[in-house]
Amino acid sequence: MSEAPTNGSDPQPVVRLREIHKSFGSNHVLKGIDLTVHKGEHVVIFGPSGSGKSTLLRTINLLETPDSGSVWFEEQEYGPGLDDEDLPKGRARLLRQQIGMVFQQFNLFPHVTALDNVALALRRVKRMPRPDAEMRAAAYLDRVGLLDKLGAYPTQLSGGQQQRVAIARSLVMEPKVMLFDEPTSALDPELVGEVLAVMRSLAESGMTMVVVTHEMGFGEEVGDLNIFMDEGVVVEEGGRELYQHAQEPRTQAFLKSIL
Amino acid sequence: MFEPAIDILAQARFRPEFIWDNRDIFIDGVWLTIRIALVAFALSTALGLAVALLRLSKSWIISPIMATYVNVFRAIPLLVFVLFVYYGVAIHFGFSITAIQAGVLALTLQYSCWLGEIFRSGIQAVAHGQRQAAMSVGMSRPQTFFRVVMPQATRIVVPPTSNMFIGMIKDSSLVYIIGVPELLRVSNLLANRTFRYFEVYLGTVIVYLILTTAAYFLFKYIEQRFQLVDVLTSKVRSPFARARSRRLRALQEAVAASRGADPALRLADS
Numbered sequence: 001m002s003e004a005p006t007n008g009s010d011p012q013p014v015v016r017l018r019e020i021h022k023s024f025g026s027n028h029v030l031k032g033i034d035l036t037v038h039k040g041e042h043v044v045i046f047g048p049s050g051s052g053k054s055t056l057l058r059t060i061n062l063l064e065t066p067d068s069g070s071v072w073f074e075e076q077e078y079g080p081g082l083d084d085e086d087l088p089k090g091r092a093r094l095l096r097q098q099i100g101m102v103f104q105q106f107n108l109f110p111h112v113t114a115l116d117n118v119a120l121a122l123r124r125v126k127r128m129p130r131p132d133a134e135m136r137a138a139a140y141l142d143r144v145g146l147l148d149k150l151g152a153y154p155t156q157l158s159g160g161q162q163q164r165v166a167i168a169r170s171l172v173m174e175p176k177v178m179l180f181d182e183p184t185s186a187l188d189p190e191l192v193g194e195v196l197a198v199m200r201s202l203a204e205s206g207m208t209m210v211v212v213t214h215e216m217g218f219g220e221e222v223g224d225l226n227i228f229m230d231e232g233v234v235v236e237e238g239g240r241e242l243y244q245h246a247q248e249p250r251t252q253a254f255l256k257s258i259l
Numbered sequence: 260m261f262e263p264a265i266d267i268l269a270q271a272r273f274r275p276e277f278i279w280d281n282r283d284i285f286i287d288g289v290w291l292t293i294r295i296a297l298v299a300f301a302l303s304t305a306l307g308l309a310v311a312l313l314r315l316s317k318s319w320i321i322s323p324i325m326a327t328y329v330n331v332f333r334a335i336p337l338l339v340f341v342l343f344v345y346y347g348v349a350i351h352f353g354f355s356i357t358a359i360q361a362g363v364l365a366l367t368l369q370y371s372c373w374l375g376e377i378f379r380s381g382i383q384a385v386a387h388g389q390r391q392a393a394m395s396v397g398m399s400r401p402q403t404f405f406r407v408v409m410p411q412a413t414r415i416v417v418p419p420t421s422n423m424f425i426g427m428i429k430d431s432s433l434v435y436i437i438g439v440p441e442l443l444r445v446s447n448l449l450a451n452r453t454f455r456y457f458e459v460y461l462g463t464v465i466v467y468l469i470l471t472t473a474a475y476f477l478f479k480y481i482e483q484r485f486q487l488v489d490v491l492t493s494k495v496r497s498p499f500a501r502a503r504s505r506r507l508r509a510l511q512e513a514v515a516a517s518r519g520a521d522p523a524l525r526l527a528d529s
Binding site: 061063093094096097099100101103105107108109110111112113115120121124125134135138139142143144145147148150151152153155156164166167169170173194197198201202205 | 388389392397398406407410414487488490503507511513514517518526527
């Protein structure tokens with residue numbers, strides 16, 4: 001369903017969602033979504049608010065459990081599964097240890113330093129001894145350019161810095177896929193650039209990424225597979241040409257409204 | 260020992276030294292007051308935490324039971340409850356517990372309700388995104404609770420909990436009614452014996468003031484300890500902060516020294 005990614009020779013599917021349905025009460029948010037993400041691929045999902053794109057993203061790491069459908073990751077079924085396949089189910093916690101997620105509101109732990117935000121999961125989930133965990137956490141803070149801020153608490157950082165710490169917190173677990181849920185939407189305009197720069201570098205390094213965003217420029221630049229969603233369905237998908245040459249009237253109208 | 264006759268004039272004169280002369284009596288009483296307040300508060304904190312967690316349980320049966328527990332016990336005047344627990348229940352049904360134990364039990368049952376409600380609101384006040392962030396890096400539910408939710412909830416509940424602690428010191432006086440020889444009871448006996456009501460109760464008031472002021476400063480200190488200070492940029496004073504600062508600097512130097520092996524790893528400039 002997608003074109004070949006730009007890097008990596010034969011692309012293997014890493015994430016595969018099939019026939020995902022999700023309702024909140026009477027609100028049918030996802031209406032049978034299919035999505036395959038290959039290794040090294042950069043998927044960009046956009047669409048109006050309420051279209052279900054964040055819910056779809058959160059289904060990938062099972063922060064939202066779908067009502068029905070298959071959530072498949074690296075040869076393992078994690079979701080409710082499809083009716084005609086009866087596969088053993090993996091544990092959501094193990095799935096999440098292999099998938100990183102960056103949130104719109106950063107969601108850093110406010111009671112610990114930047115260093116401990118990044119080191120916490122290494123120590124508690126990977127059971128790494130404290131000195132090793134701190135050394136690695138500091139190295140990842142250095143990667144996002146925040147080595148000098150490792151003693152700072154989240155409230156003492158700008159929004160852009162907080163989001164970069166959040167990216168380091170996910171990356172330090174060495175995830176196979178990174179999910180971004182509108183990572184720049186809560187930032188002041190002048191801070192958007194620093195976060196996008198980190199995401200761009202990460203994309204160039206070959207990380208598999210699924211990004212929900214309103215930054216169409218980012219999609220045009222790194223999006224291998226670009227998906228326009230509206231009212232719980234995929235309206236249109238395609239390569240980078242989608243942004244200039246959308247076929248569907250709804251996609252055209254949306255792109256026109258935000259550009 | 261009773262003073263035989265009452266010299267009206269001598270009684271009328273204010274004798275502040277009377278408080279000092281009877282300091283042994285006050286000290287015995289205040290010692291028991293402190294022990295009752297501390298034990299009852301520790302027990303109420305533990306029970307309150309259990310009440311909060313059970314109230315937050317998703318079970319359709321446990322949560323309403325705990326809500327009823329809270330609404331019943333906190334609705335009874337504490338003085339009435341102390342009498343009920345000791346004379347009403349313990350003595351009537353022949354439970355072999357002392358007045359002190361009955362008093363602690365009554366205080367604990369009632370304070371666990373207040374503290375339970377405080378702890379519940381503190382836990383609920385931690386943003387939902389915090390749990391999601393913790394789960395997204397693969398932490399289990401207990402890890403999420405103890406490493407992420409609890410520490411934040413603790414900071415939220417310190418000020419209202421300090422109010423409850425001061426309240427506990429004051430309310431521990433109510434167990435005087437079942438004959439527990441704590442500060443109020445011994446003061447009461449001393450005043451009745453000597454008729455020096457003003458001096459005795461002035462002494463009692465002063466001692467309670469000292470206790471509650473000490474509690475106030477204790478909790479103020481705890482709140483200060485919870486302040487979040489970047490040891491690398493603040494003017495570091497405590498030995499603990501200095502050691503932490505040294506450790507972080509060593510970490511920065513180690514990372515900076517091992518950098519550069521693979522520049523492709525860098526995602527942003529410093």
